[in-house]
Amino acid sequence: MTAYGRVTTQSQTGMKYLQHLSSRIMSLMCTTCHQLLCKMQQPYTPPFLFADSFSGFVQGLASYSVSLVATENATLTPILNAMEMYLVEPITEVATDSGDARAMMSIQENFGVEKNWMGDPCAPKAFAWIGLTCSYPPAHASKITALNVSSFGLAGTISTDFGDLNALQYLDLSNNNLSGTIPNFLGQLPFLIFLDLSSNDLYGTIPDSLQKSQNGTLSLRVGNNANICANGTACGSSRKKINGALLAAIVIPIVAVIAIFVVLFLLLRQKLKGKDKRKATGPEDESALLENREFSYRELKYITSNYSQEIGKGGFGAVFLGYLKNGNSVAVKVRSDSSSQGGKEFLAEARHLTRIHHKNLVSLIGYCKDKNHLALVYVYMPKGNxxxxxxxxxxxxxxxxxxxxxxxxxxxxxxxxxxxxxxxxxxxxxxxxxxxxxxxxxxxxxxxxxxxxxxxxxxxxxxxxxxxxxxxxxxxxxxxxxxxxxxxxxxxxxxxxxxxxxxxxxxxxxxxxxxxxxxxxxxxxxxxxxxxxxxxxxxxxxxxxxxxxxxxxxxxxxxxxxxxxxxxxxxxxxxxxxxxxxxxDGRQRSLGSNFPxxxxxxxxxxxxxxxxxxxxxxxxxxx
The missing domain is CATH 1.10.510.10 (Transferase(Phosphotransferase) domain 1)
Known part of the structure; x- marks a missing residue:
C-alpha cells in the first residue's frame, strides 16, 4: 500500500489524515510509554485523493509516538510523507465583547486591513489583533481600550464603527489617507482621553464635542491636515477667498491656452493619420486596418484571397487564413450553413466579444454580418493548437x-x-x-x-x-x-x-x-x-x-x-x-535516469x- 499524505496528531483530539493518495485499507495506532492510547483500531479506508479526518481521545501527556500500520491484506509498505503536531491550549480569557467585535470586524472589512486581523480581536491574549489593547476582567467580556492604526493605509472617511468602541481611551488614526470632516461621534466616546488625527486629508472645523481638548481632558492632535480649522467656522475664511480668487485668475487662462493647443494638436494628428492610411490602403480598403469593427463580406474575400486557404474546421464553420493590409495574419471563422446561430443573435454576441480582452484569450478583432454572411475575425496563432x-x-x-x-x-x-x-x-x-x-x-x-x-x-x-x-x-x-x-x-x-x-x-x-x-x-x-x-x-x-x-x-x-x-x-x-x-533546478530529476x-x-x-x-x-x- 502506498500512502501519500499528512497525519495530524493532537492532544485531546486524536489524529487526522489529509490528502491520502491510496484507497487501500490501513489502520492508524499510536502508543505512548508502551500503552495503547488511541481508540481508532478498526481498519480505515481513506477516500482516494481527498482529505478526510477521524478522531479519538487520549490523555494529555508530554510525548506521543505515532505509527502507521498496514493491514494484513496490504501488499506494499505504508509511507508517511509528512506530519503536523498540534497542542490544544486552554483559553483563560473571555471572548471580546460582541459589540466591540462587530465594530472591529466591520472596520477590517471597510478598510481592508491586511494584518493579523482574523478571529476574536482580543482573545487569546497572545494573539490579539495588532494595534489593539484590551482589558481582561476576570468575569466579563474583554473590551477594547486602545486602538493604534497609525500608518495602516486607511483611506476614505472615518467609519462610524469607531464610535461603537465605547470603552476606547486611546485612538490613533494618524499617517493615513483619511478624508472628509471630523465626525461628531468621536467626541461622544465617554472615556476617550487621546485622539490623534494628524497627517491625513481631513478638512472643516473641529466638532464642539471635541472642544473638551481645550480644558485638558482630551489630548487632540490634528496637525498636517491642510484644511482643518481649529478656531471655528470663520477661521481662515478671508484668506481662502483671497487665495481662491488669485488661483482662479491664474489657472483659468493657463487651462484655456492648454486646451487650445491640445485641440489643434489632435486636429493636425488626425489629418496626418488620414493621409497615411489613404497612402497605405487606398480609399476603398482604408477601414480594413481597424480593430474591433464590422467587416463587409467583400473585405473578407479580399483578406482571405477568396477563401483560398482553409486552416481548420469547427462546429461554427470553416476557418480561413487571411492577411490585413498591414501584413498581420488573421483567422477568419465563417459560419457554416448548418450553424444554428441567428443573424441578430450573432451580431449582439460579436459586439460583446470584441470588448473582452485578456492575455490568455485569443483576441477577436472584428466580425462580419453582411446579409446572410456571418464571420468572426481573430488574431492568427502561428503555433497551432x-x-x-x-x-x-x-x-x-x-x-x-x-x-x-x-x-x-x-x-x-x-x-x-x-x-x-x-x-x-x-x-x-x-x-x-x-x-x-x-x-x-x-x-x-x-x-x-x-x-x-x-x-x-x-x-x-x-x-x-x-x-x-x-x-x-x-x-x-x-x-x-x-x-x-x-x-x-x-x-x-x-x-x-x-x-x-x-x-x-x-x-x-x-x-x-x-x-x-x-x-x-x-x-x-x-x-x-x-x-x-x-x-x-x-x-x-x-x-x-x-x-x-x-x-x-x-x-x-x-x-x-x-x-x-x-x-x-x-x-x-x-x-x-x-x-x-x-x-x-540544481538537483537531480526524480526519475530521469530510469527513462530511455x-x-x-x-x-x-x-x-x-x-x-x-x-x-x-x-x-x-x-x-
Whole structure:
C-alpha cells in the first residue's frame, strides 16, 4: 500500500489524515510509554485523493509516538510523507465583547486591513489583533481600550464603527489617507482621553464635542491636515477667498491656452493619420486596418484571397487564413450553413466579444454580418493548437514545465471568463484543439463566446448539450443544466491529456474504448503512476508535481459538479504544481535516469505502455 499524505496528531483530539493518495485499507495506532492510547483500531479506508479526518481521545501527556500500520491484506509498505503536531491550549480569557467585535470586524472589512486581523480581536491574549489593547476582567467580556492604526493605509472617511468602541481611551488614526470632516461621534466616546488625527486629508472645523481638548481632558492632535480649522467656522475664511480668487485668475487662462493647443494638436494628428492610411490602403480598403469593427463580406474575400486557404474546421464553420493590409495574419471563422446561430443573435454576441480582452484569450478583432454572411475575425496563432503538440508527429515534445505553463495560461483564461466577465461566459467546448499557442508557447483560449453569453443566474438550461465527446460534462449531458463547473470538467480532461499525452477516448480494442480519466484512475489504483506519464517527456519532471496535477485533474472531473473546484482554485493549485517543478533546478530529476532516451528504446516504452492500458482496462469502458 502506498500512502501519500499528512497525519495530524493532537492532544485531546486524536489524529487526522489529509490528502491520502491510496484507497487501500490501513489502520492508524499510536502508543505512548508502551500503552495503547488511541481508540481508532478498526481498519480505515481513506477516500482516494481527498482529505478526510477521524478522531479519538487520549490523555494529555508530554510525548506521543505515532505509527502507521498496514493491514494484513496490504501488499506494499505504508509511507508517511509528512506530519503536523498540534497542542490544544486552554483559553483563560473571555471572548471580546460582541459589540466591540462587530465594530472591529466591520472596520477590517471597510478598510481592508491586511494584518493579523482574523478571529476574536482580543482573545487569546497572545494573539490579539495588532494595534489593539484590551482589558481582561476576570468575569466579563474583554473590551477594547486602545486602538493604534497609525500608518495602516486607511483611506476614505472615518467609519462610524469607531464610535461603537465605547470603552476606547486611546485612538490613533494618524499617517493615513483619511478624508472628509471630523465626525461628531468621536467626541461622544465617554472615556476617550487621546485622539490623534494628524497627517491625513481631513478638512472643516473641529466638532464642539471635541472642544473638551481645550480644558485638558482630551489630548487632540490634528496637525498636517491642510484644511482643518481649529478656531471655528470663520477661521481662515478671508484668506481662502483671497487665495481662491488669485488661483482662479491664474489657472483659468493657463487651462484655456492648454486646451487650445491640445485641440489643434489632435486636429493636425488626425489629418496626418488620414493621409497615411489613404497612402497605405487606398480609399476603398482604408477601414480594413481597424480593430474591433464590422467587416463587409467583400473585405473578407479580399483578406482571405477568396477563401483560398482553409486552416481548420469547427462546429461554427470553416476557418480561413487571411492577411490585413498591414501584413498581420488573421483567422477568419465563417459560419457554416448548418450553424444554428441567428443573424441578430450573432451580431449582439460579436459586439460583446470584441470588448473582452485578456492575455490568455485569443483576441477577436472584428466580425462580419453582411446579409446572410456571418464571420468572426481573430488574431492568427502561428503555433497551432495544443492537440497537435501533444500527439502530432512533427512537433518537438513539450517538457513538463511547458505543459504546466500551458495549463496555467488556459486556466487563467477560463477564470477570466467565469469571474471578470459580466455577465459571466461559459465556454461549453473546452478541449485541446481550442487551446492555441503563441510563438513562445503561451496558451490562449479560442472559440469562447460562440454560444450565448451566460446570464446572471449560476445555472442555465439549454435545449441540447453543446460540446465534444470525451470532454463533455456528464451532469450537463444528462440534465442540460450548464454552469461554470462544466468548463472545469472539460479542463480536467485537458489536464489529463497534458499529463498522459493521450486522447480523451483511448481505444483498448476494436470495439472497446476507455476514457482517459478512467484509465488514469485504474493505473493509480494499481500504484502505477509512472505508466500514465507521457513517455515523450523521458522522465524530465518532478514526480510530486505530476502527482498533484493528476489529483487536480481527477478532482476537476468528478461526476457531481458542486464537488469540483472553481477555476480560481484550479489556478492556485497549478501554481503550486509549477513551484514543485521549479524546485528541481540544481538537483537531480526524480526519475530521469530510469527513462530511455534513445529512439528505439522510447518506442519500446510506448509499446509497453500500450500493454498497460489493456491490463488495467477491466473497469467500466466505453463501447
Amino acid at each position: 495544443l492537440q497537435n503538440h501533444l500527439r502530432g508527429s512533427t512537433s518537438k515534445p513539450l517538457t513538463w514545465e511547458q505543459r504546466l505553463h500551458i495549463a496555467l495560461d488556459a486556466a487563467q483564461g477560463l477564470e477570466y471568463l467565469h469571474i471578470a466577465c459580466k455577465p459571466a461566459l461559459i465556454h461549453r467546448d473546452v478541449k485541446s484543439t481550442n487551446i492555441l499557442l503563441t510563438t513562445d508557447l503561451g496558451a490562449k483560449i479560442a472559440d469562447f463566446g460562440l454560444t450565448k453569453a451566460f446570464g446572471d443566474s449560476k445555472t442555465h438550461i439549454t435545449t441540447e448539450p453543446a460540446g465534444t465527446m470525451g470532454y463533455l460534462d456528464p451532469e450537463y449531458f444528462c440534465s442540460y443544466h450548464i454552469s461554470e463547473k462544466s468548463d472545469v470538467y472539460s479542463f480536467g480532461v485537458v489536464l489529463l491529456e497534458l499529463i498522459t499525452g493521450r486522447p480523451p477516448i483511448i481505444p483498448v480494442s476494436d470495439s472497446v474504448s476507455v476514457h482517459v480519466g478512467e484509465w488514469v484512475q485504474q493505473s493509480l489504483d494499481h500504484g502505477a503512476m509512472e505508466s500514465i506519464v507521457d513517455a515523450r517527456m523521458v522522465g524530465d519532471y518532478d514526480m510530486n508535481s505530476v502527482w498533484k496535477a493528476a489529483g487536480l485533474a481527477l478532482h476537476c472531473k468528478l461526476e457531481v459538479s458542486r464537488e469540483r473546484p472553481t477555476m480560481a482554485e484550479v489556478v492556485a493549485q497549478l501554481k503550486e504544481c509549477l513551484e514543485l517543478e521549479n524546485r528541481l 532516451r534513445e529512439g528505439s528504446a522510447l518506442e519500446a516504452e510506448e509499446e509497453q505502455q500500450g500493454g498497460d492500458i489493456q491490463a488495467v482496462a477491466a473497469g467500466p469502458a466505453m463501447r
